[in-house]
Amino acid sequence: MVPSRTTLLGLVKHAAFVEQVWFDEAVICRPRAEIGIPATPDESFVLIDEDTVDSVRAAHEAASAASREATAALDLDDLVHGNRRGPLPLRWVYLHVLRELAQHAGHADILREQVLAA
Numbered sequence: 001m002v003p004s005r006t007t008l009l010g011l012v013k014h015a016a017f018v019e020q021v022w023f024d025e026a027v028i029c030r031p032r033a034e035i036g037i038p039a040t041p042d043e044s045f046v047l048i049d050e051d052t053v054d055s056v057r058a059a060h061e062a063a064s065a066a067s068r069e070a071t072a073a074l075d076l077d078d079l080v081h082g083n084r085r086g087p088l089p090l091r092w093v094y095l096h097v098l099r100e101l102a103q104h105a106g107h108a109d110i111l112r113e114q115v116l117a118a
Helices: 008-025 053-071 090-117
Strands: none
Touching: 008 053, 008 090
16 A cells, blocks of 8 residues: 555554563663564564464553553653663653654554545
C-alpha cells in the first residue's frame, strides 16, 4: 500500500520496539543485543513468518508492562542513562515516546483510509 515497510501490524511491532528502546535500553541500560531487538528502527517494522496479530499484540503488551515496571519507582525529573544522547530526564523520555506513538497513529490512520478507499 505504501513503498515503505509500513503496515498496521508492522506499526504495532515497531511500537513494542520503541517501548523496549526507551524503557529497557534507556532506563534499565540493557544493550539492544541483550534485549533481543533490532539494531535499527527500520528493522523493527519487518514482519517474519512467525509474526501473527496475537503474537505481535502480546509482545507489545509485554513491552508496555515492562516499561511501567521499569519506571514505577522513578520520578519525572530522574535521569536515565542508557541513551546515546547521554543522561535524559524521564519526563523527556515519556514525551518522546508519546510523540513517536502519535506520529505512528497518524500513519495507521492513513493506511486505514487507503483500505477503506480500495
